Amino acid sequence: MPTLPILAHLRGFDDRVAVLHPVGPASAATITSVTYAQLADRVAEFSAELGPVRRLVALTAGNDLDSLVAYLGALDAGCAVLLTGELTGELAATYDPDVIIDRGRVIANRARSAHRLHPELALLLSTSGSTGSPKLVRLSARNLGANAESIAEYLGIGPDDRAATTLPLFYCYGLSVVHSHLLRGASLLLTERSVLEPEFWDEFRAHRATSFAAVPYTVDLLDRIGFARMSLPALRYVTQAGGRLEPARVRTYARLGAAAGWRFFVMYGQTEATARMAYLPPESADEHPDCIGIPVPGGHFTLAPVDDGAAEELVYHGPNVMLGYARHSADLALGRTVDALRTGDLARRTPDGLYQVVGRRSRFAKLFGLRIDLGRVESELATAGFVAACTDDGSRVIAAILPRPAASATSRRAHGVAAARLIAQVSGLPATAISVTVVDELPRLATGKIDYPAMRALAATPASPGDDVGAIYADALGLPIETISPAHSFADLGGSSLSYVTVAARLERVLGTLPTDWPQRSIADLGRAPRTRARFGRALDSSTALRAIGIVLILGSHIQLFELWGAAHVLLAVAGYNFARFAVSSAPPARRLRLTGRAVAMIAVPTALWVLITMVWQPGYYSWQNVLLLNKILGPRNDTAGHLWFLEVLVYCTVACALLIRVPRIDGWERRAPFWFALGLLGLTLVLRWHSFGLYPERDIALSPLACWYFVLGWAGAKATAVWQRLIVSAVLLACVPGYFGVTERERLVMAGILILIWLPALRVPAVVAVVAVAVADSSLFAYLLHWQVYPALGEQRLLALVACLAAGAAATEMVDRCRHRIPWLTLQGQHLSGRLVRQLRDQQVTRNRLAGKVIE
Structure with missing residues (x-):
């Protein structure tokens, strides 16, 4: 030798x-x-x-x-x-x-x-x-x-x-x-x-x-x-x-x-x-x-x-x-x-x-059909100020990151959420395929190299359920996690029906079957809730199911694929139902009004922008009154100008109700007796059901702000928690809808939809049905806005036209969502924008994402 x-x-x-x-x-x-x-x-x-x-x-x-x-x-x-x-x-x-x-x-x-x-x-x-x-x-x-x-x-x-x-x-x-x-x-x-x-x-x-x-x-x-x-x-x-x-x-x-x-x-x-x-x-x-x-x-x-x-x-x-x-x-x-x-x-x-050296062959992960360069992910994290190491376990990218100096527990979570957003931006992976753990020291071998098996073990260690809930809320609502405490509920934090859909799905994966009142429960309560798993499918919120069904019925009827009218009024009730759940919360009045204002803006702004685009593209189709969402008040009363009646009425109802409960005395009444307040308000608005005061011709009443009682009916349905309360609201529904339209089939559809809303808070459906329903519901605003311009181009191909309208809405929603995900990246890079401007842009995009698709809110 x-x-x-x-x-x-x-x-x-x-x-x-x-x-x-x-x-x-x-x-x-x-x-x-x-x-x-x-x-x-x-x-x-x-x-x-x-x-x-x-x-x-x-x-x-x-x-x-x-x-x-x-x-x-x-x-x-x-x-x-x-x-x-x-x-x-x-x-x-x-x-x-x-x-x-x-x-x-x-x-x-x-x-x-x-x-x-x-x-x-x-x-x-x-x-x-x-x-x-x-x-x-x-x-x-x-x-x-x-x-x-x-x-x-x-x-x-x-x-x-x-x-x-x-x-x-x-x-x-x-x-x-x-x-x-x-x-x-x-x-x-x-x-x-x-x-x-x-x-x-x-x-x-x-x-x-x-x-x-x-x-x-x-x-x-x-x-x-x-x-x-x-x-x-x-x-x-x-x-x-x-x-x-x-x-x-x-x-x-x-x-x-x-x-x-x-x-x-x-x-x-x-x-x-x-x-x-x-x-x-x-x-x-x-x-x-x-x-x-x-x-x-x-x-x-x-x-x-x-x-x-x-x-x-x-x-x-x-x-x-x-x-x-x-x-x-x-x-x-x-x-x-x-x-x-x-x-x-x-x-x-x-x-x-x-x-x-420009990369590592073995530092690539193949996830969701994507080839992820883990070295590049680490490099982007380092550029953004994160001290991190990345690996994968075959189904997720796993990252361990160090906290910022003297970080509190909430700021540590915020740091982790920000890192996860950047990883999603760099890799193109969904949030569910990313696991970020904030550690005091990166796990290392005796040689000083990263201990990747130890990182995978860290990611497999279950986190506190309360931490998971808080992180989910922060990510879905676009809020700094340091502003979220265990006492907050989803409604307190400004949750809406769109974010409700996404958050509910993520919470089910962490907590199992959710209690029906989870949006009103604190993070601490949810973290302590017993874990149960359903044997069949997924729980689909009935308001989400009605949104998905409603937009399909509205578009199909406009395209003349079939004629099933009445879905818009069901969706108006759904909007009131969601307003009661998410805007009429225990949060301070000023905060409630601010969050509702953002919600309204995220309906009004996309609508106004699309109207302006259409006015350039199709002169005479819309008017300046449509840009301001004032056609139902200022006219003109022609067919194309009236296409957006539902969105206008929705905005009027939401703003009016938000301002109403901003009045301290009225707010106090509502907080003391939520159901009786809603029922009393319903009684007042029902005056408009029986008397129009000459404000609109009879044929226009159902498509005018006078239909606001449907919105309040949904509000009352949300506050009806006891069986006897639901019976009262159902009786009002069954007494007031017949004869309103003068078309029996339309009235039956309206009554059936609202009864489902009142009596069935959630429906358990196969997972594939839930996924499709969520996608259709989420894109409903843009599908409604765009369909007037999409379906005429397809002539008599009516079924194809319906699919095209839904696809156009989904594409527009996806584009908005992608815009939203660019903002955290800009915030992290921060090379060209001041911190204040970046925060303002981020807040605007987050709100847009939360309200995108809100045909029913």
């Missing part, structure tokens, strides 16, 4: 200091030196203790002298060393080591090997610095020597260098520091202290250490402790590898080093290449901080097209490329199975001859 050059050179440096290491308790340790001659003697003694038989040695190592001696001694004895931080049960069962050594102490020793070990096999390391994985990298003595030589060459390591061991010995990056320094007669300051500890830096200065190695997490820690302000006179260089460091931070540290007199080396490597494959010369870091640089001495890169031909994979060639992988003990007999290393990284070569 080839001899490791490091071992052959130990005695060549004689009395030079090889290692400085602590002796005694950590709190009062003293640093003692060991010369190369002394180290060589100890290595020889340990080698002799193991004996001449070549065996598989499992060594659990720390950053201490005994571990270093045991490692070098086992190699000197000709053994194959499985170096790890922990010998897990799976690892031990898979490879059945002949000798087990724990930090220099032999705890198991089989006289003869149970394995066939290939002559070139020297070292086994877990892939990517992970520990305990049964998949190991097989390395030869030639691999170790070649990589140590190339690193020592480009770093210019000499006898006067001294490296502090900031990384574990069992991690290929930390081990390469040991190899390269011992090869050149330099010294090691062995320590297990963290860079967070002041004692680490005291020892670093006192013993004139010249370098240390950092992974991205180390750099995070350096930022915390104010490394930029430290005085380290002997520091010659800092190396960084173990993961991509953001270009801005590469540039910052390169400039910091240039100003302080030390050099910053960004390096690129993998365990499969023994450690290093490339480095970025410090003089290139300021101009090219996004590059991995040039190949290490003795190696070179090629670029191989990947399957789709859209990018090229970085392939490394050199004497440090591993022999191959081992997945079970029989693989230890294998020789070389790999000639070149396909890194899995997508890369390009710049005009300056530097290599740049």
Whole structure:
């Protein structure tokens, strides 16, 4: 078996200091030196203790002298060393080591090997610095020597260098520091202290250490402790590898080093290449901080097209490329199975001859038919100010993020919601396919790399139901989560019938079957509610079902596919029903009026904009009175001008009722006796049912503001919680509707729809029916607005015309929804807009989303 050059050179440096290491308790340790001659003697003694038989040695190592001696001694004895931080049960069962050594102490020793070990096999390391994985990298003595030589060459390591061991010995990056320094007669300051500890830096200065190695997490820690302000006179260089460091931070540290007199080396490597494959010369870091640089001495890169031909994979060639992988003990007999290393990284070569990694093949997730670049998601989060890591579990993107400094519980949740919105924006995934967990520390392996299995375990841990409810409300209603408390209800927060549909579906997934009065219940109450699961389908709110059915009947009747009139008046009652549920809440009067005003604006503004567009496109179709939604008051009374009568009456009723309950005395009456107040108001408006006061011709009464009693009838139905109360409202309905239209079929349809609203708060239907109904109901406003212009273009193709109208409404709704999702992104990026303006735009878009499709509100 080839001899490791490091071992052959130990005695060549004689009395030079090889290692400085602590002796005694950590709190009062003293640093003692060991010369190369002394180290060589100890290595020889340990080698002799193991004996001449070549065996598989499992060594659990720390950053201490005994571990270093045991490692070098086992190699000197000709053994194959499985170096790890922990010998897990799976690892031990898979490879059945002949000798087990724990930090220099032999705890198991089989006289003869149970394995066939290939002559070139020297070292086994877990892939990517992970520990305990049964998949190991097989390395030869030639691999170790070649990589140590190339690193020592480009770093210019000499006898006067001294490296502090900031990384574990069992991690290929930390081990390469040991190899390269011992090869050149330099010294090691062995320590297990963290860079967070002041004692680490005291020892670093006192013993004139010249370098240390950092992974991205180390750099995070350096930022915390104010490394930029430290005085380290002997520091010659800092190396960084173990993961991509953001270009801005590469540039910052390169400039910091240039100003302080030390050099910053960004390096690129993998365990499969023994450690290093490339480095970025410090003089290139300021101009090219996004590059991995040039190949290490003795190696070179090629670029191989990947399957789709859209990018090229970085392939490394050199004497440090591993022999191959081992997945079970029989693989230890294998020789070389790999000639070149396909890194899995997508890369390009710049005009300056530097290599740049642009993506990772294995960092792509395939979800919902989309190929998600998790690296890009992390990069976008970092650009927006989030400290985050991302992975997936096959069905979701999982992100762990750090909170902002001194964040409260509510602001932590807000931070998580904002991150989830950005991930949805970047990835194109629905919110249900994104899981964000706010953590105090990102889960990491001992090497400092992200522990992705631990992240998946965090995402699988159930959150507090109350937290889930609050987060759902914040996301659906577009509210800062810090403004939401456990005492708030959906209605208190300005929930509407559109957001009701979305929120109910999401709550069912978290809480199970919902109580019928959940919009009025506090978040705390819902969080404590017992969990039950329905055996059949999904609960569909009856108002949503009526909205979906109603818009189909209205459009179909206008298109003359069939004639079933009366749905508009049912929807007017539904609007009153929802007004009573969501606007007549326990919230302060001013807040209720403000939320209702937004709701009205989100009906009126899209309507006015569409009328203006139509006036340009079809002159004479609408008039300026339609723009202001005043046609039913100011005229003209022609067919096309009257097309929007329902929206006008809906706006009039909503505004009038909102202003009414804003009057303090009237508000007090309503709060004390909600049902009797609604019934009394219904009695007053029924005057208009029997007497028009000459305000409208008889044929126009049903399509005028005089039909407001249907709106109030729905209000009374919402407040009728007891059976006897529902009976009273039903009796009023059955007494007042007959004869109103003079068409029996129309009156029966109206009565049937409103009775469903009064008596059946929710309908359990197959899931597919619920999905379709929600989609149709959500797009009802735009379907109603657009259908007047869509269906005439299709002539006699009436069924196709109905489908086209519904599709046009859905497309317009989707466009509005996409606009809404751009606002959180703008808020996060905040590069061109002031914070105040962004907040205003966000609020406007959120309100638009909540009211889009409100034909019935």
